[in-house]
Amino acid sequence: MSPVEPAALLNDRIDWNLLRTFLAIVEERSISHAAARLHLTQSAVSQALKRLEGHLERRLIQRHGTVFEVTPAGEDVREIAEQMYGSMSRLGPALVARSDEVAGSVRFLTASRIHSGAYDSFLGEFHRSFPLVELHIEVMKSADIISALLARTATAGLGLCPSSMKRLEKRLFLRQRYAMFCGRGHRLFGRTDAQIADLLGENFVSFTSDLIGGGLSPLTIFRDQNGFSGRIVASSSNHDEVRRLIFAGFGIGYLPDHSVLQDISEGRLWRLPPSEGVADIDLHLLWSPEKLMSSAESTFLESFHRYADRFTLSERLSVGINP
Structure with missing residues (x-):
């Protein structure tokens, strides 16, 4: 030019x-x-x-x-x-002739413990723009989210997704960095000199999807590549229950690092090596292109896409994003 x-x-x-x-x-x-x-x-x-x-x-x-x-x-x-x-993304709601004419029900499925300021503020903005839409949010395992979407019994979902997924559309919404943690009663709690070698024999608390081929398989791959020999002594599909089991001293475990900042600051969890974390795990917005959506459902999905366009991946994790 x-x-x-x-x-x-x-x-x-x-x-x-x-x-x-x-x-x-x-x-x-x-x-x-x-x-x-x-x-x-x-x-x-x-x-x-x-x-x-x-x-x-x-x-x-x-x-x-x-x-x-x-x-x-x-x-x-x-x-x-x-x-x-x-x-420009704010033009969409402004161009709807009468947003209060959009009514109906939306069934939205999510994995447990979604930490995202952008997601939280989207829900608030959507309700203000379309107050007659009833939103039903259900928390379930990612595998069950996929099954429900394939059966076309839900509008959309937010969860883990295999790399290849036929009959579903997906959009990367969050990229969470997982790190290793132990609870207050663990022998490594407070150890600033701990090395990966100190962890190799420790027992694990695991997510049930932490399997080769599962949504959290990078965590399994990290454990196997580094020669961890400890047993998986407890597991859950729910973030809060995995966190609770780590608190209780069952073993060390992985959690999204941005989701436990308060636990770390209040001395309930201790971050273990490696300092850079273990793996990035992606959460996708998922929906079925084969589902015949109502006006409320299509409005919800279109609004979600427009809102996500406002933020980068890192910004979507941030708390306190204003609507």
């Missing part, structure tokens, strides 16, 4: 959907992941990036093998595009 080219001329040339695609590429740090999120082919996403770079006459992304880097020009475009789409 010539430095003297009028901004109005550039505005006329740019397809604003290119910016949305660019944001997805930057957030996912992958052409293929962005394509999956946007329900497009990798070729279409690559071409969109090429068109945007052509319009702006700037390189926005540098890729060398597995290295993915946003250029300084790309960071500028990202910041402006995020501001623009933050404003």
